[in-house]
Amino acid sequence: MPSGAAPLIAAALRQFAAVGFEGASLQRIADDAGLSKSSVLYHFASKEALLDAAVRPAIEPLCALIDSADLENPAGMEAFLAQFVDFLFDHRLEVVVVVSHGSALRGIPVIDEVDGLVRRVEELLRPEQGSERDAIRFGVALAGTAFMLVAADRWGTERLPDDVLRPMLRSVLAELVLPGATAQPA
Amino acid sequence: MPSGAAPLIAAALRQFAAVGFEGASLQRIADDAGLSKSSVLYHFASKEALLDAAVRPAIEPLCALIDSADLENPAGMEAFLAQFVDFLFDHRLEVVVVVSHGSALRGIPVIDEVDGLVRRVEELLRPEQGSERDAIRFGVALAGTAFMLVAADRWGTERLPDDVLRPMLRSVLAELVLPGATAQPA
DNA sequence: GCAGGGTCTGACCGATCGTGCAGTACGCTC
DNA sequence: GAGCGTACTGCACGATCGGTCAGACCCTGC
Numbered sequence A, B: 001m002p003s004g005a006a007p008l009i010a011a012a013l014r015q016f017a018a019v020g021f022e023g024a025s026l027q028r029i030a031d032d033a034g035l036s037k038s039s040v041l042y043h044f045a046s047k048e049a050l051l052d053a054a055v056r057p058a059i060e061p062l063c064a065l066i067d068s069a070d071l072e073n074p075a076g077m078e079a080f081l082a083q084f085v086d087f088l089f090d091h092r093l094e095v096v097v098v099v100s101h102g103s104a105l106r107g108i109p110v111i112d113e114v115d116g117l118v119r120r121v122e123e124l125l126r127p128e129q130g131s132e133r134d135a136i137r138f139g140v141a142l143a144g145t146a147f148m149l150v151a152a153d154r155w156g157t158e159r160l161p162d163d164v165l166r167p168m169l170r171s172v173l174a175e176l177v178l179p180g181a182t183a184q185p186a
Numbered sequence C: 001g002c003a004g005g006g007t008c009t010g011a012c013c014g015a016t017c018g019t020g021c022a023g024t025a026c027g028c029t030c
Numbered sequence D: 001g002a003g004c005g006t007a008c009t010g011c012a013c014g015a016t017c018g019g020t021c022a023g024a025c026c027c028t029g030c
Helices: A005-023 A026-033 A037-043 A049-068 A075-092 A094-105 A109-125 A131-154 A162-177 B005-023 B027-031 B038-041 B047-067 B074-090 B093-107 B110-126 B132-155 B164-178
Strands: none
Touching: A005 A037, A005 A049, A005 A094, A005 B005, A005 B093, A005 B164, A026 A037, A026 A049, A037 A049, A037 A131, A037 B164, A049 A075, A049 A094, A049 A109, A049 B164, A075 A094, A075 A131, A094 A109, A094 A131, A094 B005, A094 B093, A094 B132, A109 A131, A109 B027, A109 B132, A131 A162, A131 B110, A131 B132, A131 B164, A162 B132, B005 B038, B027 B038, B027 B047, B047 B074, B047 B093, B047 B110, B074 B093, B074 B132, B074 B164, B093 B110, B093 B132, B110 B132, B132 B164
């Protein structure tokens, strides 16, 4: 992992999140990182490889989150929800890239892998036949939580600071998903 | 409203929803509509004007929905939620464009107008001070519902048909938002 | 001093982008 | 048939896109 690659990945992540993969140019990414366009293509074989390097670090944590999920009992469920919120905050830009612009990127391996993980979450939420409606309620809550983070970046003029928003989202998500839980103000 | 403009708007909406504004080229939009690239710029002054013409029709219904919203009593709330879901289905592609790719389009008038409407919804949900948490729960439910539609287009291999999904989303949204309501299976 | 690898850059390429413009085919009215 | 407006197209433009390549500038080991 060369030294100059890290700021390029950070700049690429910012640009991809802001204007999408197609909208971001290697030139602007290079300018953002304070390097030349040629340097980008020295560190990464192509623009697509740069996207891969930027998004891939988020895959393993998400995979681990899914693998360790135990949604049978309320405690396991609550742990899953908390870890899900933490994941969203820890990989905020990656989430924005995939959620906001991912539909245009089908066919790119790293995006397809993320899509596969999303499908695994979907299966996770539908353990038995016939609970279609519960799965949708679950999906709305999860997707809504993810989107609130995107929205916070997009419409957030004077939004809540993260250390307030995070426990609040955790609490709201638990309330929406868990069966008998009632709200306890954050 | 010239005749040849309508298929161009339809094609543009499909392209913008699929690959984003930056990712869609006038050439592909023209091909999709069965016309030449020059024809696109005959009917619309620029690519941005085409986006405006494609998205603007969704603004007035959304505005009317917000104006007529009465969230004080449960009946008014339920009516608002039902109309919100209907709006999402009636202007599906426009919603996908704005939700998925809108963050890259700030500065374009029609997008800024939509952002203003979103902010009005946000204010609608926070009638009094201190109910920050309720507003977030509300926002998660609304955003999640909108995103489920986007997700249905994106990950939907063998998804539910619309006439099943629509009442189900309506029911789920009511359950998530309304205080004392319990689920009645669709 | 010098060779070599890692890092970075400017010049350049072909393709495609959005856009401007001259021109063409059709239909309508006098 | 002359004149005109509408719908549409082909062609060319400057800019920018992702990508290639030959070097220049380090730093380290000999």
